[in-house]
Amino acid sequence: MHKINRLKRIVKKLRDPNNGCSWDIVQTYESIAPYTIEESYEVYDAINKKDMLSLKEELGDLLFHIVLYAEMASEDNIFSLDDIIDNVSNKMLRRHPHVFVKNNEKFNENSQSNTIMWENIKAKERKNNININSEIYSELDGVAKSFPALLRAFKVQQRASRVGFDWSDEKGAIDKLKEEIAELEFEIKKNPTDDTKIREEMGDVLFSVSNLSRKLDLEPESILREGINKFEKRFRYMEMRLREENRRIDKLNLEEFDVLWKEAKIFEND
Numbered sequence: 001m002h003k004i005n006r007l008k009r010i011v012k013k014l015r016d017p018n019n020g021c022s023w024d025i026v027q028t029y030e031s032i033a034p035y036t037i038e039e040s041y042e043v044y045d046a047i048n049k050k051d052m053l054s055l056k057e058e059l060g061d062l063l064f065h066i067v068l069y070a071e072m073a074s075e076d077n078i079f080s081l082d083d084i085i086d087n088v089s090n091k092m093l094r095r096h097p098h099v100f101v102k103n104n105e106k107f108n109e110n111s112q113s114n115t116i117m118w119e120n121i122k123a124k125e126r127k128n129n130i131n132i133n134s135e136i137y138s139e140l141d142g143v144a145k146s147f148p149a150l151l152r153a154f155k156v157q158q159r160a161s162r163v164g165f166d167w168s169d170e171k172g173a174i175d176k177l178k179e180e181i182a183e184l185e186f187e188i189k190k191n192p193t194d195d196t197k198i199r200e201e202m203g204d205v206l207f208s209v210s211n212l213s214r215k216l217d218l219e220p221e222s223i224l225r226e227g228i229n230k231f232e233k234r235f236r237y238m239e240m241r242l243r244e245e246n247r248r249i250d251k252l253n254l255e256e257f258d259v260l261w262k263e264a265k266i267f268e269n270d
Helices: 002-014 022-026 029-048 052-075 081-095 111-133 149-162 170-190 195-215 220-244 254-269
Strands: none
Touching: 002 022, 002 052, 029 052, 052 081, 081 111, 149 195, 149 220, 170 195, 195 220, 220 254
8 A cells, every 4th residue: 555655645745735736736626527537538548459558557647636536635624545445445345245245145156147236236325325315316316417428328228227118129229219210300301490309309319329239238339439440440541542642532522432432441351
């Protein structure tokens, strides 16, 4: 723990109002939050690239943020880094009774069964928290509103599915997606200038796409990233080919784009 204590001392020094860093001193939870999201994505990016050296660095940056939040909370007499560690340790013990509770009958080597048990324990914790705060409980409590929209849709749909509000198989989700696309097409034809209705129907289409991904056990945020990466590779290939021929991409017509795009797909699969 002496290494984490060293980092705590560094952060404390940076926040020192008399001798610290002028930038770090004025930071707040709100001002740091966007950078934390950025660091999380950089961790994700390093993992996708299988770049372990970058992953080590990015995890360090993320750890710095955690210690910084803890220092700010400690200054406000709210909680400390030790409180954070105790809280997550206790949570892991509660959520893994099959590991930490002797002779627990709920033990199951099947990962799917353990995932269900994990979610049930989380739901119980959410209910307890609501009772403490005297609020009205919802199965959707705890899904962060700041999540990327596609991820939030996926999480909300997971919660609804837990209580039976779900299609029995992927066919129901596919039929719903087709229905939503048809409604979008109808609104585009009927009211091409009515942004409100078109936005509403487009939202329903995207929500249905997320739901279909869930039914297929595919995490939509990840597969959309994969789709973006595929598009980017093909587009960059077209740019490379045009540079070789000393041609400008903005001077191509749709037919020429189509020929190059098909070529990029063939190159990608070779």
